[in-house]
Amino acid sequence: MTDLARLLRAAALAGGVTRAARTALRRTKPGGAAVWDRTNHAGRDVDLCAGPAVTLGVAAGALAADPGTRGAALIATVAAGACGAYDDVAGAGDPRRGPRAHLGALREGELTSGAVKLFGISAAGLVAGALLKERWAxxxxxxxxxxxxxxxxxxxxxxxxxxxxxxxxxxxxxLVRGSLAAAPMGAAVAVLPDDLAERGMLGDAGAHALGAALGVAIVAGNGRAGLLAHGAGLVAAAACGARVSAWAAKDLTAARQGPGPRA
Structure with missing residues (x-):
């Protein structure tokens, strides 16, 4: 199979499975509406069906990717999607955002769903790295x-x-270096119209699954210098995002508590 044929097959398979899984989840909503239904930033009713659907779609598409990288892609995608789904359900309503907040709670003896997600996805990333690279560094x-x-x-x-x-x-x-990125791209295309129309949202499950799969594609296509550059950029983005998450958490807490006493 040529690289182009493998790329198209991975994208089509991921997109098709994503759409089918999302439709099935919306029809059945196992566990009830309370598990799946949310209100987004604009106050509109959306569902989380796209998240697990994307995880399944990307995993299916990974089966059509480069043979030497399938295992790493499957492990990273499924673990990230599962940890994200757990946080979507168990962490609903928790105002704490960002690794610092969850690690702080862990130091105080509380294991939050965000901490489970952090450690679970990190472990899966290390396993995927071990399958793709030979040297420990x-x-x-x-x-x-x-x-x-x-x-x-x-x-x-x-x-x-x-x-x-x-x-x-x-x-x-x-896509220039191989077909691994085709699966998350196919799944992203499948859910993008629904997401933009605010009928559904990816949630942590979908976002983390897409990101983990793309991370595997980046790892597979780069040597040490490329990994260092990507890693530095991601650490910087995480540091900036942690500040934004902390501000958002404060705003959310203040909104729930209502206005304070007037002077």
């Missing part, structure tokens, strides 16, 4: 890139369509 850098890209996609998922659009931008460069 490269494996560690690969873990940073996979987990960091997953975190980055979730950071930008603050408005309709942002995460899916970011996935398409990041994935377009990865």
């Amino acid at each position: 490269d494996r560690a850098l690969a873990g940073v890139v996979v987990a960091g890209t997953a975190h980055f996609l979730n950071l930008v998922d603050v408005r309709p369509g942002r995460a899916a659009q970011a996935a398409l931008v990041l994935g377009s460069a990865g």
Whole structure:
């Protein structure tokens, strides 16, 4: 199979499975509406069906990707999507945002869903790195890139369509080096219209799954210098995003508490 044929097959398979899974989840909503329905930033009713659907779609598309990277892509995607889904459900209503807040809670003896997600995706990134690289330094850098890209996609998922659009931008460069990026791009295209129309949202499950899969594509296509450059950029983005998340958490807490006493 040629590289172009593998690329098209991965994208088509990911998109088709994503659409089918989203439709099935919307029809059944296992566990009830309370598990799936949310209110977005604009006060509109949306559902989280796209998140698990994207995870399934990207995993299916990974099966059609380069044979030597399928295992890493599957592990990173499924683990990131599962950890994100857990946070979507168990962390609903938790105003704490960003790694610093969740690590702070852990130091006080509380294991938050955000901490579970942080450690779970980081571990999956390291496993994926171990499958893709031979030297320990490269494996560690690969873990940073996979987990960091997953975190980055979730950071930008603050408005309709942002995460899916970011996935398409990041994935377009990865297509030059192989077909790994085709699966997350195909899944992103499948959910983008619904996301922009504010009928559904990716949630942590979808954003993290897309990011982890793209992280694997970046790792597979780069040597140590490239991994260092990507890792540095992701760390910088995470630092900036942590500040934004902290401000958002304060605003959310203040809004829930209502206006304070007037002077």
